[in-house]
Amino acid sequence: MYVVTGGEMHQIDRYTMEQIGLSEEMLMENAGQVFKEKLLSLIQANEKIIVFIGAGNNGGDGFVISRLLLERGCDVKVWVIPSENRIRGTACKHKDIYKKCGYSFQHWQGKEGLAEKDLSKATLVVDALLGTGIEGPLKEPYGEVISLINSAKKRVISVDIPSGIPNGGDEESRGILASETYTLQAPKLSAFTFPSAENYGQLHVLDIGIPSRSFQKAGIKRELITAHTVKDTLPVREMNSHKGKAGKALVIAGSESMPGAAVLTANACLRAGAGLLSLAIPQSIQTIVASQSTESTFIVLENTKGSISPNAFSDAISFNNFHGVAIGPGLGRANSYPLFKTLQPYSGLVVIDADGLYHLSQELPLWRSEQRQGATIITPHPGEMAMLTALSVAEVEQNRFEVSKSFAKTYQMYVVLKGPYTIITTPEGHQYVNTTGNASLAKGGSGDVLTGIILGFLLQHKSIQDALCNAVYVHGITADRLMENLDTFSVVATDLIDTLPIVLRSARY
Ligand SMILES: NC(=O)C1=CN([C@@H]2O[C@H](COP(=O)(O)OP(=O)(O)OC[C@H]3O[C@@H](n4cnc5c(N)ncnc54)[C@H](OP(=O)(O)O)[C@@H]3O)[C@@H](O)[C@H]2O)[C@H](O)CC1
Numbered sequence: 001m002y003v004v005t006g007g008e009m010h011q012i013d014r015y016t017m018e019q020i021g022l023s024e025e026m027l028m029e030n031a032g033q034v035f036k037e038k039l040l041s042l043i044q045a046n047e048k049i050i051v052f053i054g055a056g057n058n059g060g061d062g063f064v065i066s067r068l069l070l071e072r073g074c075d076v077k078v079w080v081i082p083s084e085n086r087i088r089g090t091a092c093k094h095k096d097i098y099k100k101c102g103y104s105f106q107h108w109q110g111k112e113g114l115a116e117k118d119l120s121k122a123t124l125v126v127d128a129l130l131g132t133g134i135e136g137p138l139k140e141p142y143g144e145v146i147s148l149i150n151s152a153k154k155r156v157i158s159v160d161i162p163s164g165i166p167n168g169g170d171e172e173s174r175g176i177l178a179s180e181t182y183t184l185q186a187p188k189l190s191a192f193t194f195p196s197a198e199n200y201g202q203l204h205v206l207d208i209g210i211p212s213r214s215f216q217k218a219g220i221k222r223e224l225i226t227a228h229t230v231k232d233t234l235p236v237r238e239m240n241s242h243k244g245k246a247g248k249a250l251v252i253a254g255s256e257s258m259p260g261a262a263v264l265t266a267n268a269c270l271r272a273g274a275g276l277l278s279l280a281i282p283q284s285i286q287t288i289v290a291s292q293s294t295e296s297t298f299i300v301l302e303n304t305k306g307s308i309s310p311n312a313f314s315d316a317i318s319f320n321n322f323h324g325v326a327i328g329p330g331l332g333r334a335n336s337y338p339l340f341k342t343l344q345p346y347s348g349l350v351v352i353d354a355d356g357l358y359h360l361s362q363e364l365p366l367w368r369s370e371q372r373q374g375a376t377i378i379t380p381h382p383g384e385m386a387m388l389t390a391l392s393v394a395e396v397e398q399n400r401f402e403v404s405k406s407f408a409k410t411y412q413m414y415v416v417l418k419g420p421y422t423i424i425t426t427p428e429g430h431q432y433v434n435t436t437g438n439a440s441l442a443k444g445g446s447g448d449v450l451t452g453i454i455l456g457f458l459l460q461h462k463s464i465q466d467a468l469c470n471a472v473y474v475h476g477i478t479a480d481r482l483m484e485n486l487d488t489f490s491v492v493a494t495d496l497i498d499t500l501p502i503v504l505r506s507a508r509y
């Protein structure tokens, strides 16, 4: 499933209409039909519905939905915000069809008090005020209508996008606070960027019949990771496999103040399929880490002040014995820069996380792909991405797609920008959005587990992007599985590792 900007969606619509020949009237009718079917499956027999309609085609969808609900005998009050002469084109055609079927509506202008009364009696609000055609700051009376709806605290179902939010997700969000949003054909960027994502409530996608050819012609390179894509791309371990063939992983992690990060990364990596795992850790934490990671082997390094000594590393290890390396979790910044630097000439896969990202930010150009033979994968959270790009966290959050893409293309790296909707970007700029996971992942250690799964999966998959998509999906769905028995407050990173094997099995079948 593709993810689009409002502008791209308009381009896709135009191709569908002009080149494929599906008319806008038909698409709007389809949108209304599928929305109505969905709504009927959600509502009670005595539901009191109020529909708010705006000037554009989102409002046009509102006329179709209202007509179809009234045809089914539902209790529906329809409020139209602009004067009738402002409703043009296809929306106007569907307004006329609505009227010719014998239905009427109220005008907002001058009857605001009555609208408020109707709203107070309603049990469900359908928001068909504004869609992807919004430009610039919200104009009145839409701001007033939206405030009224939000303050009524009703169940609000938005058509396509919550009215009033910028569909590119790049401006301050002020719009409808929906309980659910039924988006048409493809999710929009604003559903995965902040703060606009918070307006959506639960996001669902309705297929209104726009062919995939229209998306391909528009050259859309953003997709959602789905259970299907994961199932199709999770590799199967060959019968004649052995531990060396299943991937030799090296994890460089941990310090006296963060020994658990090494344990979590290593154990997650093993659970994600690595055949052999070596942990490079400072000598002072070896006993404690070894007691909690039975299957790991160890490269024990001299330590200085609780972390790996700056002198210990270069001749202690032969990177070329490994198929992939993850560096960073719990490493500490103080002494680990020389160690980080020795990894740059290594020709295998390198996953950089946490304190490794801090070192990377000091010498970014050295890590551009043409300076390295192997692929570089970075796993920043928004704060780390802000550090790497010299932007503010808010700027990163509002422009997650653009910031990741620009960074991945400039440095020719794979970027896994973590967050409630983790985005994976390839060096070519293809993007994949993850929707699994929940608030329980906002806890120390869950990032270390992800790094471990990523390294484990990288060694099992032929395609780097499949490995990253599947790792992020599985990490999230493991947290979702834990919610069947636990509360978001109580999940700890170790729970993720313990549950991963069951989830991995069901993701495959
Ligand atoms: N393929 C599909 O997904 C289909 C989607 N459909 C629906 O169509 C909308 C997009 O329709 P569009 O007409 O382009 O846009 P809007 O419904 O958002 O309305 C635009 C009008 O809103 C007014 N406007 C613009 N900016 C503002 C603002 N800042 N504040 C207030 N009002 C604003 C303006 O009207 P004026 O009269 O004021 O000029 C715009 O004309 C999409 O979201 C889907 O819901 C179709 O059903 C077909 C298939």
Ligand SMILES: [K+]
Binding pocket: 058, 127, 128, 129, 130, 131, 158, 159, 160, 161, 162, 163
């Ligand atoms: K809307």
